Amino acid sequence: MRVAIAMAALAAGWVTPACAQDEADAGRWVVQQASTPDHRFRVWTFVSRDALAAADKVEVVHRATGVVVQHIDGIGGMGMHRAAETLLHVVDVNFDGHPDLSVAAGDGGAGPNNTDNFYLYDPRTRQYVFHEVLSSLTQVVINPDHSITSSSRGSCCSHLSETYRFVGGQLTLVASWEESLTADGAWIETTTGRLRGGKMRYQVKRRRPPAELSGR
Structure with a gap:
C-alpha cells in the first residue's frame, strides 16, 4: 500500500x-x-x-x-x-x-x-x-490506551482504519474498519473486523448510498 x-x-x-x-x-x-x-x-x-x-x-x-x-x-x-x-x-x-x-x-x-x-x-x-x-x-497515531491506529483513503469513496497492539512484542492487528462504494455505485459496503480467538473475524454490511454518490 x-x-x-x-x-x-x-x-x-x-x-x-x-x-x-x-x-x-x-x-x-x-x-x-x-x-x-x-x-x-x-x-x-x-x-x-x-x-x-x-x-x-x-x-x-x-x-x-x-x-x-x-x-x-x-x-x-x-x-x-x-x-x-x-x-x-x-x-x-x-x-x-x-x-x-x-x-x-x-x-x-x-x-x-x-x-x-x-x-x-x-x-x-x-x-x-x-x-x-x-x-x-x-x-499512524500512537494512542494513550496503548493501541496504534492507521488510516488511509483510496479515493473519495474508499476509507480504511486499522487498530494494532503490541502483543508479546509483536505488532498485531486487533480491529479494522473499511468502507467503500461498490463498482456499480449501488451500495456502500462497510467491513468491520475483530481479533477473536487469535483470528480476525469480519462482518460485511451494505446500505444504499446518497444520491450524489450513486449518480441516480
Missing part, C-alpha cells in the same frame, strides 16, 4: 523525492527539536527551492559525551512542508518505557496518507531498530 500511495503522490506532484531536491542545497545536518534524556539527534536534510524538507539520514548523539553512537541511513524521505528541525519525533511506540523514533518519510498529498519510518529502541544493544511493518502503515 505504501509504495502505491507514494508513487501516486509523486505522479500527482504532491511531493518531491530527496533525489530531486534543488541542486543548490547539497544537504546539511539539522539539529532536531526532539531529544531523549540520553540522546540528541541530527538529520541530514535536503530543502528544495520551494521549501520542501526531506530527511535522508540520522545521527544519534550521546548527550553526555557528544559522540555519535549510531548512524541511521537509507531513509530517503520525500520533500514535505515541515520545518527541517521537526522531521524527527520521539515517542514510545511499543509502550516498553523506552523512547522510540519516528522520522518523516512521505506525504501522500490529498490522501493525506502520510508515512513515517519508525525505529524502536533496543535496550540490549542500545540501538534504534527499523520496524518495517509499522513503517509501511499510513497516518
